[in-house]
Amino acid sequence: MRIPDHWIKDIVKELKIPIISTSVNKAGDEFMTSSETIDTDIQSKVEFVISDGEKTGNPSTLVDLTSAIAKVTQR
Numbered sequence: 097m098r099i100p101d102h103w104i105k106d107i108v109k110e111l112k113i114p115i116i117s118t119s120v121n122k123a124g125d126e127f128m129t130s131s132e133t134i135d136t137d138i139q140s141k142v143e144f145v146i147s148d149g150e151k152t153g154n155p156s157t158l159v160d161l162t163s164a165i166a167k168v169t170q171r
Contacts (some may be wrong), residue, residue, distance in 0.1 A: 120145075127155040132167070 105114045108115050120138050127132060131147035139145075160167040 103148075121155060 104115075112134070120134055120142075124137060125135070129152070130150040131145050134145065156171040160169070
């Protein structure tokens with residue numbers, strides 16, 4: 097898991113336990129830019145959401161390594 101230079105890394109350091117996280121984007125769907133646009137199916141399956149405002153950057157590049165040839169998807 098990557099944690100960029102973000103305030104959440106300080107919480108992880110203080111807790112001294114791993115935190116498992118993921119983005120909330122569904123493959124093939126438009127990426128979400130704020131907690132207000134979280135898919136209702138996803139919302140019903142999570143315990144809580146940490147949001148620090150609308151995101152204006154680009155989503156992560158996806159690299160599929162499940163076959164012999166890597167597939168790179170720029171979103």
